[in-house]
Structure formats: C-alpha cells, structure tokens
Amino acid sequence: MRIGSHELNLEKRSTLPAWQAATISLLAILFALTIFSLIFILAKVNPLVAYREIFSYAFANRFGLPLTINRFIFLLLCTYAFIIPYKAGLWNIGMTGQLYGGVLGTFAILFAAGGKEFDNASLSPEILIPLMLIAAALGGAALGAIAGFLKGRFDVNEIVVTMMLNSIAFWLVAQMIKEGGPFMNPGGEGQSFEVPLSVRAPLIMNIPFTIFLALGVAVLLHFVFTKTKIGYQIRAHGHSPAAARYAGISTTKIPLMVFVLGGALAGLAGYHYYAAVPGVYKISGNYGYFGDLAFYGIICGLISLGDPLAAIPVTLLFAGLSIGGRNAQGAFHMSFGVDYALLGVLMITLVVFQFFYRYRIVWAKTEEDRLDVGVRR
C-alpha cells in the first residue's frame, strides 16, 4: 500500500524478540478491551465507568481482591494445563474434564475417609490434605493420559478426544453428586457433601496455600523448558514431530507425558476451586460454571505465547477481568454472561493478532524516493 512517498509493506518475521512479543500481546489485550467497550455501550453503560468499576472491584476491593486471587490460582493452573501440551504442538482443550477428574479424586479420598459424616477430629489433615492433592493430580492426569496416549500411539485427533472427555467427565460428576450418588449432600439435592472443617486447605492471610503450588509450578516449568533435556524434547516435538523423531525423541512418549502433566495441573485446579477456596468447599450444583472458566486458560496460554512466567501477569489480569466483569454485570444490571462475552472478544482479537507475531508492518520510503536506487530488494 502506498501513501504519498511512503510505502506500507508486510515482512515476514524471522525472529520475534521477547519485548516485541510482549508489546504485541499488550496491544492485543488493549485492543480487545476497546472492542469490548461496545458491549457496555450497547448495554447503555459508559465504558470508562464500567472499566473503573471492573478494575477497582477486582484489584482494590476488600471483597473482590480475594476472589481475584483465588481465580488467579485456578486459571494459572489451567493455563499451564494448556501450555505444556501446547509447547509440544498439541492442543489440550480438556482442562474442564481434567479438573472434574481432579475434583472427583479429591472427594473420593474424603469419601473413603468418611468425610461425609466425620466432624473435626477424626482424621489428621496432615495426612488427608496431601492425599487429596495427590488424588486430584491423579484424577486429572488419568483423563489427560487417555488423550495423550491416543495421540502418541495412534495419532487420534487430541482436540476431539479432549472435548469428548470434557462431556464425559461432566456427566460423571453429575452421577456422583446427584440423585443419590455417593458424594451427594445428605441435606440438599444436586450438590456434594461439604469438605469437613478440619481438612479444609490451610489459609495464609486468607489465601489458600495453593498459591505457592501454582507459583512454584511456574518457576519449575520455566526451568524445565529453558534448562532441561526433557523441556528441549518437548519444544522440539512442538516444532516438528517428524524432525523430533529423527533426532531420537519418542513421539509416543512426549504426547503422553505432556498430557499427563497438563492433566495433573488441571486436576489440582479442581482441588483448588472445590476444596480450598473459602466459601465453596463443595461441588456446587452449578459446577459447570467453573468448568467453563477453565477455557480462559487457552487464551492466557496463547497470549503469553506459552511462556510460563509471562503467563503470571496475563492470568492475573484475566482473573481480575472475569471477577470484575461478573460484578459489573450485577452492578449495571446487564444480562448474564459478561465474563463469557469477554472470553469471546479476547479470543477473536488474539486470532487476529496472531498475524502480527508472524509479520511486521514496515513503513518505508517508496523505492523511487530512496537514495539507493537500483538496489532492488
């Protein structure tokens, strides 16, 4: 495209420096929020007022901030559940199912320990809480393993498989908590029994200990991807499975491994939301909502370009936006699903901006006006 004596060109990027990637991601988020203003304008709410309400509730409110932090922990684990397979070039959209697997594992331990009846003193939390965590990770990993094994061994499309597993796990949770299922609440229909007081996750300044778990995973993953052989193998598989196979990397094991790890983290996210967040401590009747939220993990993973450390601020922002959006929905009497709409707008902006990760716009003088005429590019 030519404007005056200057020309607008697209050039394919050969490398993408970190600061440029960060700038593009930041622009994408700003762009999405601008587009999202439309939703507020259509609902006759001043977008500036709406955003002030969203951000102040999410990050500076006595009630909102803990919600944001809890959601941040949840989303960060879901994001890693997406990122690890993504690094290997595979798509895990089964965080939802895997977190249901995790929550079923958690409650299975409680059920086995008699959690449906016992009160405070019966079993020591020092044993039960680690057991619950392990069971959560195993539950998620089991679902992940199905997708990973099928992908690695038979090259079955992992997107369809993980999505099918989401639906399967959704109904299995219903089976366990509804209509006389083993985890059903003795008092109320359609939800699980409550986590007994003594084995609720320890809080540090009112925040569940799972935050250290999530941040620990961040550091660990960063180390694994940058410094270890296995991280290198995962990335190699992501660039080209065929090339990886020639280099002696097992294309059967890598998909299985990334999905098991991803699934385990999603399982822990399930433990976090249903057994560690103050005020929840049960599988509520609308458990599907938290499952839907897990899809934010896809967006966080894509915007942070699969970088475990970059995912932290991105996830914190989106956790705040989804909490603040929910609050704005009530405050401005908007219809249900503001946080879902935000999810959609962010995603489509991101797809558009994918382009800029691969191309850059060059703004230069047209060739005739250059001094170095005759040097054709």
Place this chain on the structure above:
Amino acid sequence: MWEFVARSLEASTIFLFAALGELIDQRSGVLNVGIEGVMLFGGTLGFIAAQSTDSYWLGFLAAIAIGGLLGLMHGFFSITLGADQVVSGMGIWIVGFGLTTYIGAPYTGPLGMDRIPTIFGLSPFFYIGLALAVVSWFVLFKTSWGLRIRSVGENPSVAQVSGISVSRTRYLCVTIGGMLGGFAGAIYSLYYNPVWNYNFLMGWGFIALALVFFSMWNPLILVGGSLLFATLWQLSLNPQLVLPGLLSRYVWRTVPFVITIVALLIISTKWFRIRWGAAKPEALAKPYSEE
C-alpha cells in the same frame, strides 16, 4: 418406538448438515475445528431472529448468514493471512461459546412458536439433508467443480499450475461450509429442541467434526455415520429402551462421547489407515500461499 426412530432421524439431520459443511471445507484443504462455535452462533441468532419476527424463514436466514460470515472469517484468517487453522478454528469456537452466552441470555427459555410442519412425520430438513448429501457426493466426485475442490485440497500447487484459483475455491468452500454449520445450529434451536439455553449444544459440533474423519471424507458414508451417532444419542437419552435399570441416566449420557473416541481410535489404527487411509485430503490444514 416410532417416536424414538423419528427423534434419531431428526438428530441425524443436524449432525449431517454440520458435518457436510465441514466435509466440504476439508475437501478443499481447510480444517475448521470451530464448527461448534458456528453452530452456536447460527442457533442463537436464528432463535432470536425467529422469535422477534415470528418467522422461521427469517430465523433460518439469519443462521445461514451468520454461518457464512463466520466461514468467510475463518477463510480470511486461514487463506489470506495464512494463520494456523487450529488457532483460528478454536477462536471461532470460543467466540461462539462466549458471545452467544451473553447475547442469548435475555432469550433463555422456550421459543413459543408453532412447530414446523412435518412431512410423513419428519421435518423437511431431513429430506433436504439427504438430498444435499447426495448432491454433494455427486458434485465432489462426478463433476469438474468437484475435481477442482478435491485437487485444491490434495495438492494446491499443482491445482494452481493447472489454472485453478486455490484461494477462490477455498473461500467458496469455507463459506458454504459455514452456512451449513449455521443452518445445522438453527435446526437444533428452532426445531429439534426449541428452548434456548447457554451452550445448548454440549459438544454436537465436535461430534460432527469427528464424523467427518469417520466418513473418510465421503458424503454418503457421512449419512450412515450421522444416523449411527444420532441413534446412539437418542439411546443415551432413553436407556430404558435397551437395558432398563442397568446404569444410571448420567452414565448413559456419556455413551455417545465414549463411542466417538472409540470410533476415532479405530479409524486411526494402522490397519485402518492402510486399508482406507488414502481418503484424507493431503493438504488438509496446511496454509498455502500463491507465489
């Protein structure tokens, strides 16, 4: 019993339309993993348009229009921009899931219109779907248009050299595919189950995607696949018809999804690939730039 058969046939129509659209996409070499999103959009906007104008025609028109638009958008990302088709498709799914939840929320509830008249106990869509499958098969395998589409999906550079416009053919296919997807969503929300609820499809679009792999990219086999999965779906809703009292109704609900995974596994085995494997469009999901 007839009611069960009729419901299965109606459900198969929805799978058939959606999967037929996806099949046409994929035959031209474009993978759209976001049909679920296209269907959600078609179903939701179709529902809103039909309810507010009290006209089924406008409802279906709106659904086809938004479906075509989303198909074009996917085309723009994956053909013109050469983006990763999975990223774009996932984007369309999540956009569909997120935005329709918000847009449709005020319309939650039953449609409240007279039922669409039936022909011999089945909706007209059933017959249209069957006819469309036969027509697509004929066009794809017996006409020069079909040859063009298939050659673009198999080997775009050769197609280009022999004078076929790769991007034009692909744009046409993704737009038609999107329209069919939007229409399928509207059949669900306006006829099959005329009650709007957020995320009402619960994975039908993804089953349709699996059906395309399962059909070996042949519209006639697709008809059989749609019938099979629709029957399974109905059985999972009415387990008392097969094995009364065996498993709880929630476990039955998982059956179609389990069978989808098993079916995908079977067609992915080495034995199956050697026997039938040549059907997959060679250039599927690979961006192509005309240079």
